[in-house]
Each structure stands twice: as structure tokens, then as C-alpha cells.
Amino acid sequence: MLQDTPSFDGDVKKLDEGSITESADAVLSVRHLEIGFNAKKVIRDINLDMPRGHVVALIGPTGSGKTTFLRSVNRLNDKISGFWTKGSISLHGEELLSKDTDLLELRRKVGMLFQRPNPFPMSIKENVLAGVKAHRLAPKSQHDEIVRENLEKVGLWKAVQDRLNDSPFRLSGGQQQLLCLARSLAVQPEVLLLDEPTSALDPISVEAVEDLLRKLVPEITFIVVTHSLAQARRISDHTMFFYDGKLMESGETENIFNDPQMPETQYYISGRMG
Amino acid sequence: MSIVETSAGDAKNDAEGRFQPHLLGRRTPIAIVSAIATTVPAIAVIAVLLVLFSKALPAIKYNGLHFLTSSAWNPGNFYANPVVTNGVEHPILAKYGVWPLLTGTLESSVIALIFALPLSVGAAFIVAKKLPPRLRSLAGTFLELLAGIPSVIFGLWGALTLGPILSKHIYPFFAHHAPNIIFFRLFRGNTGNGEGLLTSALVLGIMVVPIIASTTRDLISAVPRLTEEGAAALGFTEWEITRKVTFPWISAGVIGATVLGFARALGETMAVAMVSGAVLGTVPHTIYSTYSTIAAAIVTQLDSALTDATGLAVETLAEAALILMAVTLLANVAARYLVKRVSSTSLPIGKGL
16 A cells, blocks of 8 residues: 555654644534554544534545544444444543433434445435434425425435435436435434545545535535545535544644645645655 | 357348347357256146146046135045046045145244244354354354255154144143133143144244344344445444344345245145145144144145055145145245235345445
């Protein structure tokens, strides 16, 4: 991965608790987080605050731990054997990495969009309502309205209003991903985790998804793992650079891309790594 | 080489200059082999039907439509001089009816599925989802071993072990406590020595389990992880994931597997012949009754049928076989229809996801 790279200064300045301004507006706070699988440590002592109502891009080379981190926020790694965490992730001060955490409620508040569209084997309408029904968020009489509202939000209503009871698998990949987004939005999450959400989509669909994210802030905080630096630049307000399980650098996207402080960041965003 | 051009084949431009590729492609060795491979099964099915039909023709003429509804199974008097009816030579007093065998075949197979389907699907989910990986492959191996056990061994086990145990310790309880009302009435009455409808249906059920379970297990493991994770990430409970995502995803396949199992049960011969009690002329009136199925009757009656000098007994068995084949084919057609209906509503199957 790192052939031909100049050796980095071993003594990299670490972000620690003190250097982070405790912001009341942080939706997610991470303190001394360590994550691993069996003996392997994937995330090493991360501290960060996710500003509310923004798009935050997590960038970094493959294997830097950003996806593992993302999937730990909604506890999706729990089922993987050997998975462990240490430290804390909290949502509005509420600890998420506790055995008492209500996972179902956590996942309603923190939704997720995946690398590839993953509609459920039910009609388009039922897909949008899947989470609403699971969490009993609305009486049946409001279901039609919820379907319409969320499909309109993602710009899919016109295309599918006449075939709400059809299979979602006949939609194009981009439309399927928008449907999955509508499904996530229908449960009114506070945070939406996006794991390379556009990596399987055509350029037009990528643009549609990106435009949507910009439209949906600040009601929802988006945390986007992306391998596309251009995308991170286009859509995010804040960028966090992960490297080798550590959070190397974090700040406003403009600053990270125009004036990176760490040599690794410089190296990565110049496109010579990853 | 011509392989590259195969798809173009004998294509040509038509009168208006439109290009139309030749449907079957050029006659390359691969095309010839695949043509043979695709036609052989079709020819085999048609040939079997034709041979059976020609063999059964005299019996069809003699037995008439009555064959389907009659309960008699009387080969007639082989020692008296044969007589001729409808142009068919037959032993005097010969009278055949397949009705008890047909109902026996369907009843035993349906009861077998009632036991096997929930058991198989449950086992498949446990093997695929609940067991730790090492146990998973071990359990899978045993499931496949179960499918490989010769049916005569199941028959022996059913006749010598399962049947006697059930009739001594389990059946009497139901026989005494079942209420005397419709349906439950079937569970009352003499439980016999263990040979009969319920015991053979249970044996059949056990034989069908590996067919349905191993297919279902493979289907479950083929459900995209991302889809199930998506459901978890939306706040579904594990049960909701299974019920709303995993099961609908595989349901068309489970129907297909069930029909495979049903066809197996319909045609299963040896085990049923050994556990059914081999009674030909009566429709089972309780769930413990001795009975027979078409397949079991053919194997148990063939020897004596061959002593019928007029050949009618053997021809009648061929006619019964023809009916068994028709039933099996019907089940397959019905399954295709079902699978199509299920998969056209919401499933990705056959849609090139």
C-alpha cells in the first residue's frame, strides 16, 4: 500500500481530548475509541466530535478503519466474531457502546445507506414503509402520505407513483439507491451513515444522490465514507482523514484540501496514495 | 476459429438490408453437443410416456374410466379359461381400480410434507444462521448423508423400529383422546401394529427433509448480506429480518424445493412398500389404516402380475404407473405456476438482479 512513499515523521501530533473544542452542537462525540477484531486493532484511540447538521466526509486509504468506525456507530459490527470496542461513542451524550443500548432505537436514530442498493423483497411502497412499520411510527392512515412525502423528497415520486406495488428490483440501480434513501428517511433519523453510497452508481445517479444530501442538511447529519476525493470536496462541510486506524486530521473541508497540516494528508489528497 | 463467430452463425441481411442473427447459431461442435444435451431429456420423457401408454393400452380399454374411481383390486381367476371383453383378453372376473392407491399416494405424500416442511425450513435456518461455522458444516454434512441413505434402510427402520414404537406408545394416546368430530375422527380407531398411513408418511417425511432442508439452507446463504444488514440497520429485530427479508427472498425457491420433495414422496417405492401394510383394495379410513400407494403397489404386485397369462395384470400396473407419472408431472406444473406467481410480486429471482 505504501510503496515508494517517503517515511513519515514518527512523532505525529495526535488529536486528543483537550484539543477538541467541546461543542454543544456536536451530535456524535467519540472519546478514546479503540476498535478491533480479536488481536487486530483497527481503530486506535480516536477522539472526535461530529458537528450537527452538516455533511462530514471520512476519507483515507483502504484499510484505514473508516468503514469499521462507521459501522460501529450503529453497532452493525456486533455480529462479527471477535469484534470488540473500547472507549465511547455518544449520541447527544447518550452512550452507544453499552450493553444496555437499545439497538433498535439507536438504528432508528442513526440510519445507514450502503455501497450498493439493497431494497427488500417487497413492493416499492412497502420498502418505504418498512422502518415505519417496524418502529410503529405512524398509524396506517398516514402510510400513503409517508410514502409520497419520502419518495418526493428523494425525487422518485414521479417515476414510481403508478407502480408503488411493483417490485423494486425493476428499478434502475440509481433509483433503487434513492428508494433505499427514502426508506431511511422515512424513520426520521438524526444521523445517516453512508458507506460509499454512490460507488455502484452511474454519474447521473451520483449527482442526484449528492444533490439530495446537500438539500437534506441541516435536518440530518450525514457521515459519508468515500473513496472519491472529488466527492468529499463537492458534498462535505467537514472532512476527517483516517490513516492506519488513527484520525490524522479533521477540519473544514476547504482547509483540509487547501491547507493540509499532516504530511500523510497532503500525500493522500494529492492523489499519490490509496 | 469459428467459435468466435458462433453467435453470428448463419446470419444474413434480409431483403430490406436489416441484419438478423441466426437463432441457433452455426453448427459448431459445441452447438451440436448442446443441441443433443437439451433434446435428450425431452425425448426421454416422451419415450417413457409412449412406451408406458402402449403397454397400458389393453388395460385402459378393459378397465375403462371406472379404473380411476373403483376400489376393487381383483386379478381374476388365472386358472379358468380367459375371456375377451372389448377386444381384450383377460382372466374371468378381473376387476381393477386405482382409487385407493391414488388417494394413498397423495395422502401419504401430503402428510409427509406437513411434517417435513416446517422441520426442514426450521433446520435450514438454524444451520445457516444460528450454528457456529464449524458446527454448520458438520450439520450440513449429516443433512447430505441423510439424503444418501438407501430407501430400503428407511423402510426397514420404519417397519421394525419406528412403527412398533409409535403404535405401542404414541398412537394409542391419540386414538383414545381424539374427539369424535370431523378431521379428529381420523385419529380414532385401531392403531394396528404400526404399519400404515401415518407411519409411512412419517418415514417419507424424514426422507424428504434433507431435500428441502439442504436446498433451503443454500438459498438462505445466498441471500445478499447487504440486504439483511440493511434491515438490521433500519432497526429490524432478528425475527423481523427473517420474516420480512430473508424468507420472502427465498420463498419461491422453497416452493420449488418442496415440490422436489413432494415428487420424491409420490414416487418413493421401497420404504412405503415395507411400512404401508400393502393393502390394495381399500381407501384408508383412519390415519393408522394399512394402505398402499401406486409405486408400492407396482413393486409388490409385479411378481404375481407376471403369472397372469393374458398379460392384463401387468398392463394394469403400467396403467397405474401412467397415472403416477401424470400426477407427478401435474405437481411440477403446479409448482412452476406457484413459483412464477410468488416471484413476480416482489422477488428478484429470474429478474437478473
